[in-house]
Amino acid sequence: MNVIPELLGSLGNAVLHLLTQPYYYISLLFIALYYRWQVALERKLVHVKLHSWGKExxxxxxxGLVMGLLVSLAAILLGVSLSGTAVVILWIVSLLLLLVRVRYLCFAYSIGLLGIIQFMISFVPGAWESGGAGEVIRAVRELxxxxxxxxxxLLHLAEALLVRLQGAKLASPLFLEGKRGKVVGGYQLQAFWPLPLFLLIPAGAGIGDLPWHPLLGGGLGLVSLPVIIGFGEMTQSMLPRRKAARTSGRLLLYSIVLLALSLLAAWWSPLTLLAALAAVTLHEGLAWYSALEERTSSPFFVHPQHGLKVLAVLPGSPAQELGILPGEVLLKVNGTLLTRKAQLHEALRMNPAFCKLEVQNAEGESKYMQRAIYDGDHHQLGIILAPETDEDLTIQACPASIYGIVGMKTGARSKQRQSQEASASAFPARNTNAEGS
Structure with missing residues (x-):
């Protein structure tokens, strides 16, 4: 049997099918809108953009294309199979979850939820057998x-690798309201990747058998499945690269546990419900534990008694050329000891053609830098400082919503606006249309 030509022909048909279905284009549009929202947020908070939405x-x-091909290869070797009906069901559930919260656009939630629903309807085998609802129920049963x-x-294994490689590069600086109402610096790490997958068609659908014995079922035919993977974290207690590495490690552990449970479920079906519950609860547990970790940790991006903490550095700026890194402390500029943010600009203007800096690195050691200042250079060398404790503009430490992304609502609020909203909630307007007794 000519296995390779048959697989290549099936792959060509799957690629054409991918290009003609709307789900992949929906994912690309969503990602473009998200990065456009990210740039708007950066402009609102720090008045510059650190990222280009087009490049990102x-x-x-x-x-995502490269990782999608790698995941497809691993899935084919395992024998993971999927019908065309299952593709539609997965995308419908994923889009519905997206309307609830952006981070629910994850196959761990949609697949886990479908596994729980499949278990529940197994107790009523004769219910809803007629009409459109019956077709949907039968399709869910056959998943x-x-x-x-x-x-x-496998998708979370890919996500763990992408977070490790790119998570810190996609981080955006934030001004957050910390403990006791003081404003602190932080980062939002959030990214999405579109993965075009090519999976086996279930065995017995009029196609040939695989030439090896996979752990899961499947035949020689292929079907396309475009998916979106992504992660979202906020940190005010550590550098973005450390947060990304920690998140990547936890996602890697999660993917290994879930893969082991799914393979055991293929061997003994009663474990399917346990694996579905683990897909949802363990994923939520990771988000809960990360939030708890942030709440119980001291903020990192706050100014020390002497010096100014660097929150971020603009790409291609003089500060980046000098080797200044986020988390370091500016001690002196042109001989002036810094204690307030306004002093940085004043100290740089003391010598408009040249600057000398003393910077304290993460190890507490001082390093000395100097550079000429040219026309067109950023007025603060491309350094974004951590906020003052009484900074006027902050952002709510909550995940982005699909409505905010599409409507370009950044969630940034001034303290004056927050105070007005608090007063309005404390003294609500009387409802003149309420019915009397």
């Missing part, structure tokens, strides 16, 4: 949940 969109598209859960595990 292109980078996530091509890295190969162990294979889908194994796919979710």
């Amino acid at each position: 969109t292109w980078r996530t598209i091509w890295t 190969d949940m162990p294979a889908l859960l194994a796919l979710a595990a």
Whole structure:
């Protein structure tokens, strides 16, 4: 049997199918809108943009393509199979979850939820057998949940790798309201990648058998499945690269546990419900533990008694050329000891053609730098300082919503506006249309 030509022909048909279905284009549009929202947020808070939404969109598209091919290869070797009906069901559930919260656009939630629903309807085998609802119920019953859960595990393995490689590069600086109402610096790490997947068609659908014995079912035919993977974190207690590395490690552990449970479920079906519950609860547990970790940790991006803490450095700026890094402390500029943010600009203007800096690195050691200042250079050398404790503009430490991304609502609020909202909530207007007794 000529296996290779048959697989290549099936792959060509799957690629054409991918290019003709709307789900992949929906994912690209969503990602472009998200990065446009991220740039608007950066302009609102720090008055400059650290990222280009066009470049970030292109980078996530091509890295998602590469990772999608790798995940597809792993899924084919395992024998993960998926029908065309399952593709539609997965995307409908994912889009509905997206309307609830952006971070729910994750196959761990949609597949886990479908596994729980499949278990529940197994107790009423004769219900809803007629009409459109009956077709949907039958389609859910026929889903190969162990294979889908194994796919979710592989996607999170890919996510762990992408977070480790790119998570810190996609971080945006934030001004957050910390403990006791003081404003602190922080970062939002959030990114999405579109992955075009090519998966096996279930065995017995009029196609040939695989020439090897996979752990899960499947035949020689291929079907396309465009998916979106992504992560979202906020940190005010550590540098972005450390947060990304920690998140990546936890996602890697999660994917290994979920893959093991899904393979066991393929061997003994009663474990399917356990694997579906683990897909949802363990994923939520990771988000909960990360939030708890941030709440119980001291803020990192706050100014010390002497010097100014660097929150971020603009790409291609003089500060980046000098080697200044986020988290370091500016001690002196042109001989002036810094204790307030306004002093940085004043000290740089003391010598408009040249600057000398003393910077304290993460190890507490001082390093000395000097550089000429040219026309057109950023007025603060491209250094974004941590906020003052009484900074006027902050952002709510909550995940972005699809409505905010599409409507370009950044969630940034001034303290004056927050005070007005608090007063309004404390003294609500009387409802003149309420019914009397």
